[in-house]
Amino acid sequence: MFTQNRTYVLYLVFVSLFILVFYYISDYFYLKVLTAFHSSLLLEHLFLIPNHSQVVGNKVFINDFEIIRECTGIQAIVVFVGLVLFVPRGPWKKKNLSLALIIGFVYASNVFRIAFEIWLIESGLLSYALTHYPLSLVLGVIGIFILVIVTEQIYPQFSEFIIDLVKAMYTHINNIWISNLKAKKSRDMEVGND
Numbered sequence: 507m508f509t510q511n512r513t514y515v516l517y518l519v520f521v522s523l524f525i526l527v528f529y530y531i532s533d534y535f536y537l538k539v540l541t542a543f544h545s546s547l548l549l550e551h552l553f554l555i556p557n558h559s560q561v562v563g564n565k566v567f568i569n570d571f572e573i574i575r576e577c578t579g580i581q582a583i584v585v586f587v588g589l590v591l592f593v594p595r596g597p598w599k600k601k602n603l604s605l606a607l608i609i610g611f612v613y614a615s616n617v618f619r620i621a622f623e624i625w626l627i628e629s630g631l632l633s634y635a636l637t638h639y640p641l642s643l644v645l646g647v648i649g650i651f652i653l654v655i656v657t658e659q660i661y662p663q664f665s666e667f668i669i670d671l672v673k674a675m676y677t678h679i680n681n682i683w684i685s686n687l688k689a690k691k692s693r694d695m696e697v698g699n700d
Contacts, residue, residue, distance in 0.1 A: 511678070514671050517592050524588040534575050538566040541617060542573045548621035555628050571624055579616030582646070583609055586653060589664070596663030604661040608653060619645050 539561060546559040546568050559568045566573040586608045590601060623641055626632045632641075658665050 511674060513594060514674050517594070517667075517671065520592045521588040524591070525584050528584045528588075529581060533564070534578055534580050535564060535566075537578045537580060538573045538575065541578045541613075541620065542566045542568050544617045545573075545620040545624070548617060549624055553621060553625040555625050557624070557628075568620070568624060569628070571620075571627075573620070577616075577620060579612045582612045582616075582649070586612065586657075589668075590657065590661065593661075593664050593667045595667050596661055600661045600663075604657050604664065607656060607660065611653060611656070612649070615645070615649050 542559040546557050549555045549557045549568070557569050559566070561567075587605055590604055590608065593601070619642065623637045626637045626641070627634055654665075
């Protein structure tokens, strides 16, 4: 039991450090440029919206829309890669395939999301306020759902490990809660005997 709990603690530490380091290590300038370039191509060829992507200093734009680090999808990529990478179970071949699909899917769906949002705004179908945050949230939830299903099909050890981790956390928290209740009951009985 101790070894298993140690495995879960190390997993959570490594995932947290990975996410903190790789998300904050860079501004991801080149990823912003690639994201803008591919979104611009999609706008031009799929949505038929004339546009231009440009770099001004260290800022990247499509028309008047700035592409910032959060627009690149790097948060989702880093979180999912961290969660999958440090699972201590399963064959590396399946883990690597899962990681490649996660990175590719998040990047491609994010490029599509940016192009789609700009198309909605530029076409006058929706305002920026109605498009950017609400649509990003809905598409993000759908994207996470798809990622979990795809990862489960390719690398089932991931979900098995996460379920075991959640069960272990629940058991640990429950044991703490029960021992606190017992200690409180014991203190109450001592006070009642005095």
